[in-house]
Amino acid sequence: MTVKDFFRRHAYDFLAVSSVLVLSSAALVYYAIPKREDLIASVFVEKSLLATYDLSKETTERTIEIEGKFTPMTLGIKKNAIAVLESGCKSQYCVHQGYVSAANHPIVCAYNEVYIALSGKEPVNSVVAGVMVL
């Protein structure tokens, strides 16, 4: 098989691969853009909102105990960052993520059905707020 035949035979495979590559890379580049913003962490257990923490107001590092679906968990909180420090789950994926400090980057513990959502805090003097006031 010549190189030309090879590319002709796999043309649609290459199309699929390059589409995935381009779209995923674009998303990752977007994720990688540093965004300096104050964060709010919302902790959900089995779809129910357990607590919300304004991470921008945290001055020192502290820990919080929560009850997951099956085991207790320890969360670490510091200025604009949150982590799962301890969990009774077998995989420990949530623990290995360490401190997360980017908006929209979730921390998930599938075993305990815990979802920690990070969102950017709306600045008071934002353009939107300004327009509304005007």
Place this chain on the structure above:
Amino acid sequence: MSVRKMTLLAMMMALAVALGYAESFIPSFWVPGTKPGLANMVILLCLVEFGFFEALLVNLGRVLLVGALTGTVFQMGFYMSAAGALLSLIIMWIGLRYLKKLTLYGVSLLGALAHDGGQLLVGWAFLGNPGVFYYFPFMALISLATGFFVAFVVTRIVKTGILKRILSEEKQNPKAVKP
């Protein structure tokens, strides 16, 4: 279903379970819960050599047995695994049957992406938050590598024609295999 085909499918399921169970010991790299998808090799091979229902049988058996071995049956991770496996199988079947311009490489990639999508859909249903799709671009990039590897191995096995040869031997000499 002949005894020979049933035995082959049982061996396929055993291989898929062994690969799936071995994978559970491999630590995730980069993204939580991502695995190489070695068991998908067996499923794709079944789909190519036997058909949809045989692959479905092996796939469901594999998900249930690996779940039982790892002690995660009927937990969220089990449902994620099952949904990923089912969606992946359906998409690969559609790819093989209707997207004739794709080779096994493209079909395997679609299957790997569907597996990711199925898992995240169940994650969304359980956690009630579509934010789990944050992980999709990471998983998709890993799927490129794992999908290629799976297709590479399956293409090599299919080219040897070993499964077709075993099944055709039965047709040539049916008395040899019938009890």
